[in-house]
Structure formats: structure tokens, C-alpha cells
Amino acid sequence: MHAHVVMARYVIYWICISYDIKMKENQSIGSFTTEKGSKVIVRAVSRSDSEKLRSFINELSREKTYIRFQGEEMSREAEQTYIDGFVDSMEKGKALKLLAFKGDTLVGVADVYLRDRVESHVGVFGLTVALPYRGRGIGTLLLTLMLKHVRDAIPALRILTLGVFATNAPAIRLYEGHGFIRHGLLPGGLLHKGEYVDHIDMHRIIRR
Numbered sequence: 001m002h003a004h005v006v007m008a009r010y011v012i013y014w015i016c017i018s019y020d021i022k023m024k025e026n027q028s029i030g031s032f033t034t035e036k037g038s039k040v041i042v043r044a045v046s047r048s049d050s051e052k053l054r055s056f057i058n059e060l061s062r063e064k065t066y067i068r069f070q071g072e073e074m075s076r077e078a079e080q081t082y083i084d085g086f087v088d089s090m091e092k093g094k095a096l097k098l099l100a101f102k103g104d105t106l107v108g109v110a111d112v113y114l115r116d117r118v119e120s121h122v123g124v125f126g127l128t129v130a131l132p133y134r135g136r137g138i139g140t141l142l143l144t145l146m147l148k149h150v151r152d153a154i155p156a157l158r159i160l161t162l163g164v165f166a167t168n169a170p171a172i173r174l175y176e177g178h179g180f181i182r183h184g185l186l187p188g189g190l191l192h193k194g195e196y197v198d199h200i201d202m203h204r205i206i207r208r
């Protein structure tokens with residue numbers, strides 16, 4: 001076979017492979033100034049972000065903020081396993097995790113993963129901003145960017161869902177302002193700092 005035919009096949013193969021990968025690890029989304037004047041760089045997660053993400057989640061866990069982790073520590077090994085699995089899902093078009101950085105500092109994370117089986121059209125959304133960087137528009141920016149990119153990144157996604165602590169007024173306001181609708185409430189569904197708190201379920205239609 002001629003060398004140029006082999007080369008052409010190789011190029012076509014790589015175009016096909018690249019087309020199939022919905023969002024690549026480390027893929028740049030861009031650099032942004034939030035409405036409140038904060039400058040951040042946003043990109044997709046990569047396998048080598050594990051250590052930064054571990055520090056980020058462990059800090060939120062120690063804070064006992066409105067998330068599932070309430071003081072538990074993620075180990076290096078557990079975090080790397082989680083991130084490797086997440087990036088694999090992302091490259092199959094079944095998940096997306098966006099990271100916001102100020103210089104080298106990870107300041108915010110937004111993610112969506114697709115459920116499976118009879119819920120394989122339903123995605124679960126999560127959003128967290130590091131305590132010193134809250135109230136500067138980074139959460140709003142990450143949510144907006146997620147809503148912009150998730151349709152292409154996760155082709156099977158039809159409905160985005162999330163769960164939020166009923167006591168988390170800023171987050172509920174943020175989600176309602178971006179088209180999320182409440183569809184359920186489990187009274188006392190969360191135990192937060194020794195108190196039973198209602199767990200609110202919300203959703204947003206991504207495609208019909």
C-alpha cells in the first residue's frame with residue numbers, strides 16, 4: 001500500500017476518534033471575567049488534577065458546608081480512582097466536569113454525570129466554589145458555562161437534576177434564576193450539623 005494511502009487512513013481514523021470524544025480531558029473552555037469582576041480560567045478536568053481536587057473537596061468537607069461530605073477526608077487513592085473513572089465517562093460523552101482557576105488555585109468546580117439504565121437520559125448536577133472566592137460570580141459563571149456546553153458534551157442528556165439543602169438560600173436562588181424548577185422535597189431528608197433539614201429536588205429540561 002502507498003504511504004500516502006496509509007497516512008490518509010491514519011488521519012481519517014484520528015478525526016473519527018476525536019469526533020467521538022465529546023469533551024477531552026484538560027480541554028480549554030476559556031478565560032472569563034465574571035459580572036462581579038473576578039477573572040478566572042475554565043477548563044475540563046484532567047487525570048492530573050486529582051491532588052488539587054482532593055485538597056478542594058477536603059477543605060469543603062472540613063467547612064461542613066451544604067454538600068454530602070461533612071468532615072470525611074478523601075484519600076489520594078480514592079480521589080485518583082474517582083477522577084480516572086470520571087475522565088473515562090467524560091470521554092465517552094457521559095459526564096462533564098469544569099474547573100475554574102485563579103492562577104494555579106482551583107476555586108470552583110461544576111459537574112454533571114449521567115445516570116444509568118432507565119435513567120440514562122438524566123444527569124446529576126453539582127456546583128461548589130471555595131469559601132474565599134464565593135460571592136464573586138464564579139458559581140454563576142460555572143453554571144452558565146455548564147448549561148452552554150453540556151448539551152454537546154453529553155448527547156444523551158435530556159433532564160438535568162440536582163438536590164439542594166432547603167437551608168441553602170443562595171444556591172436555590174441561583175438555580176431558580178437559571179431555569180431549574182422544584183419538583184420534590186423530602187422532609188428531613190438531610191442531617192446537617194445535628195439538625196434534620198429538608199432536601200429539595202430540582203430539574204431543568206436540556207432537550208425534549
Ligand SMILES: CC(C)(COP(=O)(O)OP(=O)(O)OC[C@H]1O[C@@H](n2cnc3c(N)ncnc32)[C@H](O)[C@@H]1OP(=O)(O)O)[C@@H](O)C(=O)NCCC(=O)NCCS
Nearest residue numbers: 065066127128129134135136137138139140164170171174
Ligand atoms: C452556592 C455556590 C456554588 C454559589 O457560588 P458563588 O460563586 O458564591 O455564587 P455567585 O457569586 O455567582 O452568586 C450567586 C448568587 O448567590 C448569592 N450569594 C453568594 N454567596 C452568598 C452568601 N454568602 N450569602 C448570600 N447570598 C450569596 C449571590 O448574591 C448571587 O445572587 P445574585 O445573583 O442574586 O446576586 C457557593 O456559595 C458554594 O459553593 N457554596 C457551598 C457549596 C454549595 O452550597 N454548593 C451547592 C450545593 S447544591
